Amino acid sequence: MEKAISIIMSYLDSTWGVLLQAKSQLSTTNAILMLSMLGMMLYRAWAGGAKPPKVTRKLTVVSEDDFPPIEPLDKFGWETTEPLQLRPYKPKYNLTMALENLEPSELIPIDKEYKDRIYERRKVLKENYDIALGIHSDKGTVHRDGEEAPLVHDAICELYEYVMGIYLPNRYPTMFTLMDAKFETGKVFMLQNKVTGEVLPASVSPGGSLIKALETLAKTIDEDMLILLPSENGEKLIKEGDDGLRDRRKGEKKESLKTSVSDKGNTKYVLQAYATCFPSGFNTREKLGKQLAAIHDPVPGYKEKLEKSMDRYFERLEVGKYMKRMNWTVTAGAELFSAFGDIHSSKNEDLRPLKSEELDLDDTFLRVERQTLYRLPKSGAIVFSIHTYRYPIQQIKEEGSGEDLAAAIDGIETGNIPHMGKYKRVPVWGQAVKDYLRS
Template sequence: MSRFDSLEKPSFTWHWRSLDDFKKTSWFTLGNYSNVILLIVFLLLAFNQIRRKQNEAKKAGFEKRYLKAPEFPEVEELPDFDWRTTEPLQLRPFKPKYHLTMALENLSPSELLLMDKNYADRIAYRRKIMAEEGEHVVAVNEDYRVRPAVVELYQYLMGTYLPLRFPSMFKLHEAFYEAGQTFMLENLVTKALFPAKASPSTPTAMLLETLGRTIDEDFLFLLPEEDEDPSPDNKDKDYVPDAKYILEAYVCCCPSGFDPREKLGKRLASIHEPVPGYPAKIEASMDRFFSRLEVGKYVRRANWSITTNKNLYSAGKGTNHAHEGDDVSELEEIDTENTFLRCERQTLHRLPKTKALVFAFKTYMYPIKDVKDEGKGRELAEAIDGLKEGSVPQMHFYKRGVVWGEAVKRYLRS
């Protein structure tokens, strides 16, 4: 035996076994990688599906926050609006000379209603006035004609506009009763809860009262005279050409110098009969504008007067207006605590379905001292003189300038 025979022969068994093990290990690792990749893909798909469902749920939840009203213009949401810190609108519409005109401006549909820090107090006041004054602040004339219009505005404001525009103040709730699905609007300020949709059994006057308990705004509904309803040829038009409009319903808690009950069922011309210069200066143009106002167009204007009381509800003669033959006496001086610049922010628009006109206004009371302190005292004093120098000099007497005019001007110029 050679010396080589005594040496252990090299064995390749280990190497082949190791190669097999390496292959097995490699396939196992690749399998793990594949499983990991599949798991990642699955997780990504699952995550995307969850996110998609969350987005759908969020969208569905958002849409349930208000009732869709595609026939009305779009409304911009104010998600961060805080009514408690929002100052009232500062209106200063007086000018050196008073001219009786409509003085209309276009209004964004989103700004149809305004809210401010006086909201809670104003709503409490409105509830009190409605309880005390009855049909002098809430009334309906021809119910069968005006009810569809009241329902249309009610459901839009309670179901769509308020919860969409002011979500920090109003919240819509979906509910189910024996009669089926319904929606309730929760007033987050007053904690009141009212239906967002009008039940057929709910009286029209009650719908108006609910609006008055929810919104610091007065609403007056006007319809064309019955014999001027659209003919078949005009059924698709937004208005009846040259129609005479009638006051058919209202919730009016802040009348200034008039009793709304006395105006119910009357034409615009009769409603404004006491206003000096109205027939000659503005009646024709106002009738024409009212009859031709198109759906989707919103307008606004503002007026002003001086009052020597703080009553928002000032109905009837002898309050904020004077008429020919009235016994009036001039004030020697004014009580600055009870003297106000009273302004109305007035709006007008046509409802898309019923084509009724909705005239609305919000009343602002600015202490006369505030006007003076802000540096507009002499400007207002000039405007008081300007009541007698404009297109209708009688406006000075009508606004009771003969009572408070000289005393207010002395204060403002002092």
């Protein structure tokens, strides 16, 4: 600031000297031009030397410095932004992790379907609240009043603040604005959703409802989110003092979950909380409290092909590293909310093939999950998020990708897990869909 003032005073002195020397020769027009030039010089001095320092916003649990910087989309128009067009299918289906690096700024995509999807998610919450939201009953963190809270308490609060208080207002400033409100108890950050008109807390208040926090996330972003914490032989690994939450809010450092388990080699991750409005063929509540292997027990080949590598990867995932992968299938007659079948078959289910004339083209979709994975820096929890896209089967054919998808459907049963075809109900819809795509 002192440098900027010095520069401005220097400009003033030199310009005033010129004006005094030339005042007898200046016309009114030239005087106006000279004053305009003075104004420009003052602006350049201010812009070049008096830029305010960037303020790092600190919320209740986290601050912006705890996460990678988010590149803002200053002119983003959600109403004109097309959904991502993902075509992850290949001629042969092989079950692999297939993880790719993800730019942190691209964590949560938003497009012109946002408003309709948010409406659909709220409808699911109204009709299937206990299935769409869940928190495991494991106890671990101590409240100030002496009562225990779920083990996942800190992770939910951290994730909530990251999404509501950091990511959304920084990434999509045309849609979300972070505001501060002053109360007798202090300053509170609020997030304004300019699309829905809602103003929501950017933090979970002390003693606030965790299930309501998950509900708010589910109603604000079109992402299904699952929170996993490590356990070793069933033991709880969070370490804390007499008052873990109070210590955390004071900013005192606790031993992170990642540090507690990184050298053990046999860590297993457990689903401790979730908000899933669009489950793909499973009831998420039935997965609550289970380890990764048990969660994926119905998936053919998971134990042989993925279990060890998945456990190892979850254990070693570093803070600040964001990953993504894709998963796809074809659905015939399945809704976005498919918690009770229609997408995956049960072991003894009798699968009757659809005839071509029975296939409802308006209700047949290529369903693609864009899955993301990252670790929260404070709690050490891992967040597994899913954004579900549905592309009408007619669109796939019209864009010229019909043969590629038909070949990929054939490739499901010729890949490294032949039983995957039955699991994905290919015997039901496969032939009818291929006939249409190749017609």
